[in-house]
Amino acid sequence: MTGVLGAIADDFTGATDVAVAFRRGGLHTLLFFGVPSGNEVTPPHDAIVIALKSRAIPAEEAVAKSLEALRWLQNRKADQIYFKYCSTFDSTTHGNIGPVLDALSQTLSPARVMTTPSSPEHGRTQYQGHLFVGDTLLAESPMRDHPATPMTDSHLPRLLRAQTTTPVSLLTHDVVRRGEPAVREAFDGKTGYVLVDALTEDDLRLLGKVVVKSPLVAGAAGLAAGVAAARASTTPSSTEPPTPSGPAAVLAGSCSARTLEQVAVMKRLGRPTHRLDPVATPDPEALAAEALAWYDSLTEPGPLVYSSSSPAELHRTHQELGVTRSAGILEKATGLIAVGLVERGVRRLVAAGGETSGAVVTALDVHGGVIGTEAAPGVPWIHPIGDRRPALLLKSGNFGDPDLLATASLS
């Protein structure tokens, strides 16, 4: 392929996930946080990922941001666009997956768009149009308690139809099992958005071949890897930066089940932990000042500052402060803490949660970086452009083994 594969990701951790999928597929990949403002000088590349924070914002803002990213990528010779949404289809009836797909389709005019959130590596599979998280239906998984986008239905065509007037159809696994010609024939016979069942990486590689020339494809990291493998003409880059070292700290704002386990492991290991409580201190500056004063008093390395809470605690906070206000206080505080930690010599920052990671990256004014080694599948160290900035590990809420936060922040 001569053009560039461009990806628009609806959150920062999702962007790192898709960048890893492209890199593993053999594509030289650049990652930018937000739409770059100018004509950035870029090293040679096969793919560019733009990380937005558009998952939970109003649909019209998500559309405007995504179209801005699309225009930038088209100016950079992108000949195919991958819209990366979450493998747990995080969205509401107002969007933002449907509205963004509609807007990208209007510009790119694809005959049809293949999409699936299937990402077997992360335990997400699509069967008969239903999304599974491991062996559990999405709506019975902890995602039903998500603070911003609670997922209470598992049937993907129904979820997507609620967000768009474009026709949505299903291509089931019995067709996928029959192989590439059968999938190609069934796919070519459809219009609109085609949700395709996929259970394995092999299924997704097959799907990648079918859509290798489609101007627009959408999904999670699973289908992205399939598309990358189909496009790749080179072997994976050997210039990956080494795993970073130096003083580390963890900032956890995700309330996802896996992050709660990871926080619990850090406590069990006796690592220094500090809880941000927006009800007790509903002021971001004061919350951040308390956390940094606590950090200054520490003698042990690898501390954790967290607001991660159980569904019951979260419910109490939401009753007290509201969803938007509590998240706003915590994200502002987290950004201030990140800046304070870097001023105090932290060289590696681990952030848990997509929105939380977005707050950290924005506060540190990081614009882009080189994808490095993976601390867990889909969770790479990012080496920001600019020598004063720390290496970042941006962890999706539900990603990583229970000990990931503890091991990634060891000296």
Ligand SMILES: Nc1ncnc2c1ncn2[C@@H]1O[C@H](COP(=O)(O)OP(=O)(O)OP(=O)(O)O)[C@@H](O)[C@H]1O
């Ligand atoms: N104690 C709390 N009370 C209220 N809101 C909280 C609390 N802790 C975190 N939050 C908010 O909940 C949201 C968690 O979203 P975030 O994207 O960071 O995690 P996640 O959804 O688990 O991760 P991902 O998007 O990667 O799956 C953030 O907006 C955060 O500020």
Ligand SMILES: O=C(O)[C@@H](O)C(=O)CO
């Ligand atoms: O697809 C996923 O689950 C992740 O990349 C993500 O988007 C979490 O925010």
